[in-house]
Amino acid sequence: MDRNQVTQKIISTKVAKQLRWADLATQFGQSKEWTTAALLGQMTFSRAQADKAQEIFDLTDEEAAWLQIVPYKGSLPTAVPTDPLIYRWYEIVSVYGTTIKELIHEEFGDGIMSAIDFSMNIQREADPKGDRVQVVLSGKFLPYKSY
Amino acid sequence: MDRNQVTQKIISTKVAKQLRWADLATQFGQSKEWTTAALLGQMTFSRAQADKAQEIFDLTDEEAAWLQIVPYKGSLPTAVPTDPLIYRWYEIVSVYGTTIKELIHEEFGDGIMSAIDFSMNIQREADPKGDRVQVVLSGKFLPYKSY
Amino acid sequence: MDRNQVTQKIISTKVAKQLRWADLATQFGQSKEWTTAALLGQMTFSRAQADKAQEIFDLTDEEAAWLQIVPYKGSLPTAVPTDPLIYRWYEIVSVYGTTIKELIHEEFGDGIMSAIDFSMNIQREADPKGDRVQVVLSGKFLPYKSY
Amino acid sequence: MDRNQVTQKIISTKVAKQLRWADLATQFGQSKEWTTAALLGQMTFSRAQADKAQEIFDLTDEEAAWLQIVPYKGSLPTAVPTDPLIYRWYEIVSVYGTTIKELIHEEFGDGIMSAIDFSMNIQREADPKGDRVQVVLSGKFLPYKSY
Amino acid sequence: MDRNQVTQKIISTKVAKQLRWADLATQFGQSKEWTTAALLGQMTFSRAQADKAQEIFDLTDEEAAWLQIVPYKGSLPTAVPTDPLIYRWYEIVSVYGTTIKELIHEEFGDGIMSAIDFSMNIQREADPKGDRVQVVLSGKFLPYKSY
Amino acid sequence: MDRNQVTQKIISTKVAKQLRWADLATQFGQSKEWTTAALLGQMTFSRAQADKAQEIFDLTDEEAAWLQIVPYKGSLPTAVPTDPLIYRWYEIVSVYGTTIKELIHEEFGDGIMSAIDFSMNIQREADPKGDRVQVVLSGKFLPYKSY
Amino acid sequence: MDRNQVTQKIISTKVAKQLRWADLATQFGQSKEWTTAALLGQMTFSRAQADKAQEIFDLTDEEAAWLQIVPYKGSLPTAVPTDPLIYRWYEIVSVYGTTIKELIHEEFGDGIMSAIDFSMNIQREADPKGDRVQVVLSGKFLPYKSY
Amino acid sequence: MDRNQVTQKIISTKVAKQLRWADLATQFGQSKEWTTAALLGQMTFSRAQADKAQEIFDLTDEEAAWLQIVPYKGSLPTAVPTDPLIYRWYEIVSVYGTTIKELIHEEFGDGIMSAIDFSMNIQREADPKGDRVQVVLSGKFLPYKSY
Amino acid sequence: MDRNQVTQKIISTKVAKQLRWADLATQFGQSKEWTTAALLGQMTFSRAQADKAQEIFDLTDEEAAWLQIVPYKGSLPTAVPTDPLIYRWYEIVSVYGTTIKELIHEEFGDGIMSAIDFSMNIQREADPKGDRVQVVLSGKFLPYKSY
Amino acid sequence: MDRNQVTQKIISTKVAKQLRWADLATQFGQSKEWTTAALLGQMTFSRAQADKAQEIFDLTDEEAAWLQIVPYKGSLPTAVPTDPLIYRWYEIVSVYGTTIKELIHEEFGDGIMSAIDFSMNIQREADPKGDRVQVVLSGKFLPYKSY
Known part of the structure; x- marks a missing residue:
């Protein structure tokens, strides 16, 4: 067994039980962003969080133990993502990468x-010309220092 | 001559004249994000904007003409960026990509x-534990439709 | 279970039952292009469409639930496709890409x-020198704007 | 000297003289699609077409000779294009490739x-919800035969 | 089930029954080149050919149905083949590619x-200095045309 | 100076002087296939052949010396060729590679x-349905032996 | 079933029975280099050799039949090997490749x-400063010829 | 200036002066293998060796200084070499890599x-069936140790 | 069975039994670095070490035999690692690689x-501004020699 | 002009003037590790440091200005380095990566x-069996937090 198998079971159960990420976040008492990333196998659960997940997704004890192990991160099957929604984010990095840097x-x-010392918030931004996705990213600035 | 050569000249002149992106944005009357992306060769200038750039960066007429041609976009030399600042953005796409999608x-x-119908705003977020970079991304939601 | 497995079952059932895409499209009341893409795992089904698919392909409730989940898109096993029919499309992008752009x-x-705001129509174009494949693509133009 | 250098000169001259592809096509008496592809270094000119190009773009005799040599085709710098407009076409191949095939x-x-036995027509399609790009592709069907 | 699984069963049965490609070709009444490519999953069978294959390789009805579906073509696991016999062909393309083009x-x-409108014939060419492999390739010439 | 520069000069001179590969082959007293490959930088010239090339292409002594040095072979800029004519050969290897092997x-x-112990002959094959390219490849068979 | 599965069984049995390659070579009456390569799935067995392998590794008749089929060669999972011992050989090709060529x-x-017409011999070379691995490679020289 | 430019000058001078690697090795008092690798930019020269090279190849003082700087090693333009002679070595690593390891x-x-603690010797091996290339590689065995 | 399967079982058992690497190292009487690498499938066990592992992880005799076979090394699924912790090490090689070399x-x-003749020690380094990871790497210097 | 050109000039001057990294570090009053990385184009100079560099390497004012611009980092020409010294570091990441992570x-x-909040110290470690390279890496631990 590995973490991927637990993730697959969680996704499968979510589909079968028709759960929503936002509701799951409420149950965990965390943001929907962290909760989703964690359930998709990118973050590590505390003991209490793993117990909660075990209950919601009918996990075995071993599966719950896996949630408390730090996963090998990276959620995409290829270096350049093929999924259009995720590609647009890759495109932002490609087109605006040097701008962001400057x-x-x-x-x-x-x-x-x-x-790492990072958080994200994804919201609907109402707009008469068509609603927008607003994403706020916040990451601590870490300076290079000479030594 | 091609757009890359104009971009190189702009960057070189900016360094030599010790200009700042924020000040340049004021001169163009646009956001610092759009202005920087445009000067780095990713956006297209209107005639008036090209005239302004010609004046600031001592461009020839042909160089100013190139700014009004739509460029081949993509600002990075490799598919997975090596620069640490830009890589962190690639990492956000890699680790949080499926989360953002969901x-x-x-x-x-x-x-x-x-x-494309997109804007970005990069700000300093004061924080006693160390200032943070806050980035707000706003992109129109475009739905897939059956037909 | 994941969407790929449902797609595999749909394709397998289509072969076993000797169904045609065009007939399936009629049953779904959609174009043959959208219907085929959806059944091949690239589009999301509404509840009613999923019910229809469940009936045609003898899907379980969980399989039908998967059809209503947005899939991770991208239908090809390699970045440069090896299949000759699909490669010709890649070749059109490679040879005519800059022309289309200009x-x-x-x-x-x-x-x-x-x-995304896109549709496609594939037709036989009778021609005495050998029939032709005619494909009409229609996509909304989305302008970059300065901000 | 090679064909790329002639192409660079043509593009440069087009920018400097502020020429339009559609007008150039009229001068060559060909479609704007073929004319643009040819001037961008993807097609071979007849003697008469090369003479015309020589006149428009102030080419030397050797440069005009290069236009009559079959070029090494392929207009993109990377296997997966980074330019957003061209990438959308790559995405159509990626998402709809198996659909088109079926x-x-x-x-x-x-x-x-x-x-190869192929033509393309790119048009504006007026639409109250925002104009669309309509592209008609026509390619001869070539059957595989057993032998 | 997919075509790969049928191909695997055909190869396996061929090994177990110690069949020869040349004899199989005779049974199908086609060249050994087409027959082998088809049995290796690269070509599409007519109904009659699929019936014949069903009989020879003890296929189920569903397996025989798969043979009549156009396969996703491409027989190699990597873009640059590692097998020495196949690599030599890749090397011919690499070393002589521009020569063939010219x-x-x-x-x-x-x-x-x-x-596509292509045939191939592979023969032994007796030679006192060591027998040679002679391969005759015949493909229709398809011209680019201006339009 | 390196061999590529000599090759560039040879190609350039051939275009400027409007020479034909077939005529060049006659001048060298070799097949058009070997002659073309050699002039394109893939084969090594004898002293006499280099003298002949020096005369035809107005080479300097150093350039003629380079023709007698064994070149680093491989004539294509990418592992998977983008040029449609050369790609079709790559496609033959991809689709028929396992067939040829078997x-x-x-x-x-x-x-x-x-x-290496290999020759090639490219001919026009007249055909009422459209002329064909016929290519005969002949390569010595080299057996693996146990030892 | 395919050759890989037979190879996996052979390796597994070798571990379980604690056999040595050198002893296996003696049983086959071949060099340890050929024997190891063959058992690792890179070479083809004669009928007698396959019978011997069947006996030693408890193979089924079908498994023994597979050993007599020419395998798809190439023993490494990635183009640049990650295993340090094998990488050192790749490094020799990378660092000394042009030297060997010259x-x-x-x-x-x-x-x-x-x-192909090649053999290899791997020996311990006693050395007071630390024993060395000595490898003797012998390959027939095959000349390019003009034609 | 960098080492590559010095290497290019050395190769160019060698061609122009028609020097032989074996003779150069005698002048340096080293093996032809080390000498060739060093002159091709893969090894570091001592002061005395650099003086010798300066004399033979008419190097400037700065060029001679570069020979004493440790170079960035790796002599091939692609990860999988296209040159047939060098590819055969890559093929030996690919086909026999796991054998050598075992x-x-x-x-x-x-x-x-x-x-690194490595030497190589390349010799002609006379053989009535065609002379062979014999290469002896000798590298110190370095054991992994537990700690 | 192969070594990967044994590694998977070891990791799985470690999670199920909630063991710690540092404690396992004590049981093996080796450093935590070697012990972890070995249990993760990168190092070879002696007979005694394999017996110990068999006992701790409830391995079968065949599984314990696999631990004594030298593994195919390399622990990462992609050439550029996606996991942020491991990527930082890749980044150190990318940014500081030429510095380390010089x-x-x-x-x-x-x-x-x-x-190979290498050891590593990973420690917590207390720091009032936030604890640090201190890693000491020690590898024997191996000189290139001319020969 | 760009930073790479300044770096090339610095390296060239260092070779011509036979300077040592350790001495340069003393002149800058920084560690030899930071100083080398900075001079190799990976770090940003303060005004005072740039003045010092200008003096040592005879830089123009524009060159000195470039040193104060944050560079696009990444010092290696390929994703997997070919240089043996740097490759060994890549190998440590590949073989020990999962160990370090655990x-x-x-x-x-x-x-x-x-x-980023990182320092490195490279020292000679005397050893009777052959001196060793000792490298101490120190990086701040940054925890992931749920939010």
């Missing part, structure tokens, strides 16, 4: 925006 | 968040 | 032809 | 739609 | 040698 | 068809 | 060292 | 054959 | 730091 | 070892 460096100096 | 689909149904 | 930009300005 | 085979049997 | 264009003008 | 092994046992 | 051409002219 | 481990245990 | 060569001359 | 997670929980 503007962060201009404001903060040399360093990075952390993808 | 949450947008749950809220909007099948479709994508546009990377 | 002509759309000349007519519409900077932007893209949407692959 | 529908052509159902109508014609085993074989391909030719990308 | 000579066909010199004789026929711009266009291609079809790989 | 039939040579059935006739000769384990081993390969040499791509 | 020295063989200087001695023999244009051509190759055959990897 | 036999070295059986004799020495876990570890590698060094490609 | 500094080792400046101190030791041409050669490498061995990854 | 041990850091066991000690610290889910998170990463920073490659």
Whole structure:
């Protein structure tokens, strides 16, 4: 058994029980972003969170134990994603990557925006010309230092 | 001559004249995100914008003409970027890609968040534990339809 | 269980029952292009469409539930397709890609032809020198805007 | 000297002289699709067409000679294109590739739609909800035969 | 079930029954080249040919039905083949590719040698210095045309 | 200086002087296939052949010396060729590769068809339904032996 | 069933029975290099050799039949091997490849060292500073010829 | 300036002066294998060796200085080499890689054959059936140890 | 059965029994680094170590035999790792690779730091600004020598 | 002009002036690791550091300005490095990557070892069996947090 198999079971059960990510997040008491990433096999559960997942998804004890092991992360089957929704994000990195780099460096100096000390919030933004997806990303700035 | 050569000249002149992206944006009367992307060769200039660029960067008429031609977009030299700042964005797509997909689909149904009818805003977010980079992305939701 | 397994069952059943895509489209009341793409795992079914599919392909309730989940799209096993029919389309993109880009930009300005707000129609075009395949693609033009 | 250098000169001159593809096509007496592909280095010119190009783009005799040599075709710098407009076409092949394959085979049997005995027509399709790009592709069906 | 599984069963049965491709070709009344390609999953069987295959390889009705479905073609596991016999053919394309291109264009003008309206004949060529493999390829020339 | 530069000069001169491969072959007293491959930088010239090339293409002594050095072979810019004529050959290897392998092994046992002790002949094959390209390949069979 | 499965069974049985390659070679009456390559699925067995293998590894008749079929060769899972021992050989090709090429051409002219009419011998070379692995490779020189 | 440019000059001068690797090795008092690898940019020269090279190849002081800098090693333009002579070596690694691994481990245990504490000797091996290339590789065995 | 299956069983059992790598190392009497690498399928066990592993992880005799066979090494599913923790190490090689190379060569001359005669020690480094991971790598310097 | 050109000039000047990295570090008052990485184009200079570099390497004002611009990082020409010294580091990541991951997670929980808030120290470690390269890496642990 490995984490992928537990993830597959969770997704399968979610479909069969017709659960929603937003409701699951409420049950875990976490954001819908963290909860979804965790259930999709990218984050590590605490003991209490794993117990909750065990109950919701009818997991065995061994399956619940796997949720508490740090997973090998990376959720995509290819380096350049084929799925159109995810590709658009890859395209943002490709087209705006150097822009993002320049503007962060201009404001903060040399360093990075952390993808670890990081959070994300995905919302509907009502718009008369067609609703929009608004995503707020927040990552700690980590400076390179000379030593 | 091609657009890359104009971009190289713009970057070179910016370094030599010690200009800032934020100030350049003010001169163009556009956001710093669009202005930077455009000057880095990813967007198309109107005639007026090209004239302004010609003046700031001492461009020839032919160089200014190139700015009004739609460029072949994509700003990165490799499919998986090596630069740490840009890689963190690739990592966000890799680790959170399926999460973003699930949450947008749950809220909007099948479709994508546009990377064309799209804007971005990069800000400093003051934080006592270390300032953060906050990025707000806004893209129109475009639904798949059966036909 | 995942969507791929449902797709495999649908294809297998189609072969065993000797069904035709065009007839299936009639049963779904949709174009043969959308219907085929959907049954091949690239589109999302409404509840009513999933019920219809369940009946035609003897699906279980869980299999029918999967049809209503947005799939991870992309139907090809390699980035450059090996199948000669599909490769010819890749070749059109490779040989005529920059031509298509130039002509759309000349007519519409900077932007893209949407692959989401998109439809396709494939027809036989009778020709005394040998019949031809005629394909009409229609995609909404989405302009880049400065902001 | 090679064909790429002639293509670069043609594109450069077109920008400098602010020419349009549609007008150039009229001068060559060919469709705008063929004319653009040819000028972008993908097609071979007849003697008369090369003379015309020489005149329009101020080419040397050697440059005009190169236009009559069959070029090494393929207009894109990477196997998966990064430019958003061209990528959407790659995405159509990726998402609808197996659909196109199934529908052509159902109508014609085993074989391909030719990308050589092929023509293309790109038009604006007026639409109150936003104009659309309409592309008609026509390729001869070539059957596989047993022997 | 898919075509690959039928192909695997055919190969397995051929090994177990110690059949020869040349004899199988005689039974199908086709060339050994077409017959082998078809049994290896690259070509489509007519009803009569599928019946014959069903009999020889003890196929089920569903397996025989699969033989009449156009397969996804491409017989190699990697883009550059590792098997030495097949690699030598890849090497011919790599070393002589531009030569073949130049000579066909010199004789026929711009266009291609079809790989669809195509046949192949593989023979032993007796030679006192060591027998040779002689392969005759015949493909229809298809010209590019301006339009 | 390297061999590529000499090849570029040879091709350039051939275009400027409007020479034909077949005539060049006559001048070298070799087949048009070997001559073309050699002039395209894939084969090694003897002293006499290099002298002849020097005369035809106005080469310097150093350029003629390079023709007698064994070149680094491989004439294509990408592992999977983008040019349609050359791709069709790649496609033959991809679709018929396992067929060729099986039939040579059935006739000769384990081993390969040499791509070194090899010759090729490209001819027009008149055909009322459209002329064909006929290519005869002949390569010595080299057996694997146990030791 | 395919050859890989037979290879897996042979390796598994070798581990379970704690057999040595050198002893197996003695039983087959061949070199340890050929014997190992053959048992690892890269070479073809004669009938007598297959009978011997059947006896040693408790193979079924069908498994023994597979050993007499020419395998699809290539023993590594990736183009650049990750295993350190095998990588060192790849590194020798990478670092010394052009050296080997130059020295063989200087001695023999244009051509190759055959990897088919080829043998290999791996020995321990005692050395007070630490024993060494000595490998002797012998391949027939095959010249390119003009024709 | 970088080492590649020095290597290009050395190769160019060698061609122009019609020098032989074997003679150059004598001048350096080293094996022809080391000498060739060093002159092709893969090894580092001592001061005395660089002086010798400066004299033979008419190098400037700066060029001679570059020979004493450790180069970035790797002599091939692609991960899988296209040149037939070098490819045969890649093929030996591909086909016999697991064999070499098994036999070295059986004799020495876990570890590698060094490609650093390594030497190579390339010789003609006279053979009535056609001369052979004999290559002797000798690399120190380096064991993995538990710690 | 192969080593991967044994590794999977070991990992699975470790999770089920909630064992820690550091405690397992104590049981094997080796460093936690070697022990972990070995249990993850990268190192070879002695007979005594395999007996110990058999006892801890309830392995069968055949599974224990596999632990004593040298494995095919390389622990990552892709050439560029997607997991963020492992990617940071890849990034260190990418960003600091040439730096490491220069500094080792400046101190030791041409050669490498061995990854075979190698050990590693991973420790927590207490720090008031946030604890750090300290890793000490020690590899024997192996010089290139001329010969 | 871009940063690469400045880096090339710095390396070239260093070779011509026979400077040592360790001495340069002293002049900059930084560690030899940071100094080397910075001079090799991976780090950003302060104004004072750029002035110092200008003086040592005879840089123009524009070149010195480039040193203060954050560079696009990544020092290697290929994703898998070919240089043996750097490859050994890639191999450590490949062979020990999962080990490093497990041990850091066991000690610290889910998170990463920073490659930004990071330092490195490379030393000679005297050893009677042959001196060793000792490298100490220190990176801040950054935990993933649920939110």
